[in-house]
Amino acid sequence: MTISSNQNQELLRQASTELEMLRLHGSIPCKNSNKDGIPFPNTCLHILRSIPGNSRCIDCGNCNPDWASVSYGILLCVRCSGRHRSYGVATSRVRSISMDNWSYSQVLSMLEGGNEQLHNFYSRHLMCDKISRVFDRRYQTKAAHFYRTNMVVHVANVGKFSQWKGREASRNKAVTYQCDKRKKSNNEHTKVVMIASAA
Numbered sequence: 001m002t003i004s005s006n007q008n009q010e011l012l013r014q015a016s017t018e019l020e021m022l023r024l025h026g027s028i029p030c031k032n033s034n035k036d037g038i039p040f041p042n043t044c045l046h047i048l049r050s051i052p053g054n055s056r057c058i059d060c061g062n063c064n065p066d067w068a069s070v071s072y073g074i075l076l077c078v079r080c081s082g083r084h085r086s087y088g089v090a091t092s093r094v095r096s097i098s099m100d101n102w103s104y105s106q107v108l109s110m111l112e113g114g115n116e117q118l119h120n121f122y123s124r125h126l127m128c129d130k131i132s133r134v135f136d137r138r139y140q141t142k143a144a145h146f147y148r149t150n151m152v153v154h155v156a157n158v159g160k161f162s163q164w165k166g167r168e169a170s171r172n173k174a175v176t177y178q179c180d181k182r183k184k185s186n187n188e189h190t191k192v193v194m195i196a197s198a199a
C-alpha cells in the first residue's frame, strides 16, 4: 500500500491532529485519563503501514506483521515478537499494534522508524545475511545500541517541534536543529576561548 501525493497532505494533516490529541491526552489530568495512552490512532496506522518495508516482518519476512519494537520503530510477526521480548526491554521494547495502548512518543517512534530504514542500516553493517553468525544477535550489537539510542534522541527532538508534519519534514528540521545546536555550542566555545584569552 503506497500513499499517492494527492492523499499525502490530507493524511499527514489528520495524523498530525491525532498526534496532538495524543500528546495532550497524556498531559491532561482527568479521572478517565489513561496513562498508558490510547489504541494506535487510525490515520497514524495507515501511514505506518505505508512506510517502506513495513508490509513484512523485518526478521523473517512474514506478511502483515502486527507487533512492533518501539525501540527501533519496526514491525514484527508474532513469532519474532516473542524472540524480541526475550532480549529484554533495554534491547527491544515490544508492543502489539492492535491490542496495546500507545503513548505519543511511542507512536512517533513508529512513524519515524520503519523496517526498510533499519534493514538498510543492518545492511551497511553486514548484518542482513541470515547465514551470518551475527544475524541472530544483531539486536544485541553495538550497532543496534547506536541505532536505538539515536532513535530516542531523534524522537525527542521531533517532539520539540510544533506539530508532526511527516518523516521528511522531521528529518529536515532535525538537521537544522542539530546545525543550530552545533552553532550555539561553537559560539559558546568561542566565548569561552575569548574570555580565557582575555584573562
Ligand SMILES: [Zn+2]
Residues within 6 Å of the ligand: 057, 058, 059, 060, 061, 062, 076, 077, 078, 079, 080, 081
Ligand atoms: Zn517474523
